[in-house]
Amino acid sequence: MTMHILLQVPQEEGQLGDLVAAIDGVLAREGVHPGVAHDVQLVAEEVVCNALDYGRIEGRQHEISVGIAIEGDLITLEFKDDCVAYNPLERPDPDLEADIADRPVGGLGVHLVRQLAEQVTYAREGVHNVLRVVLRTEPPGRHA
Numbered sequence: 001m002t003m004h005i006l007l008q009v010p011q012e013e014g015q016l017g018d019l020v021a022a023i024d025g026v027l028a029r030e031g032v033h034p035g036v037a038h039d040v041q042l043v044a045e046e047v048v049c050n051a052l053d054y055g056r057i058e059g060r061q062h063e064i065s066v067g068i069a070i071e072g073d074l075i076t077l078e079f080k081d082d083c084v085a086y087n088p089l090e091r092p093d094p095d096l097e098a099d100i101a102d103r104p105v106g107g108l109g110v111h112l113v114r115q116l117a118e119q120v121t122y123a124r125e126g127v128h129n130v131l132r133v134v135l136r137t138e139p140p141g142r143h144a
Contacts, residue, residue, distance in 0.1 A: 016048055019066060030070050035139045039116045040075060043133050046109040047079045047088075055083025055129065073138065074118070079131045086129060087122045088113075 020041050027037040044066065051064055067078040088110045114120055119134040 016045060019048065020044060023066070023068065026068055027075075032070070032075065033138050036075070036135060036137060039135060040077065043077060043113050043116060043135070044079075046113055047077075047131055047133070050088055050109060051079070051081045051083050051086075051129065055081065055086045057084060070137065073136055075135045075137055077133045077135070079133070080125075080128050082127055083129060085124050087124070088131065089120060089122050 023040060023044055024037060027040060032040075048064055048066075051062075056062055062081060062083050064079065064081040064083075067076075067080070069076045069078075113133060117133045117135050119132075121132045123130045
């Protein structure tokens, strides 16, 4: 099953709730475990917010498309945007042992995405950032 959700992102993040609701509807219809659906929502929110926070060009409309493919026991999310080139995977993992006041801002969301996913890859394809995130359809310890 492959579904493609296209989200036109204006200069505010108001459509993020619509995206999450659309993703949730697809996953519920496909019978994906609610815990995994929650993880997918967290990943989608983090990736879209990062694109808007770090890649947006003021005064310009951006387009972010989100593709969802469910094959076997894997869910593949593909986020494609026309924002400034930005590879979130180049960020170093945050020092989780450091005092919170000493930690640099940012990096926790990317760390969370890496922890939830089986695989995360980034590519710059022409003028687009393409981030692919693969998750299992069942939480750890459960079998489909």
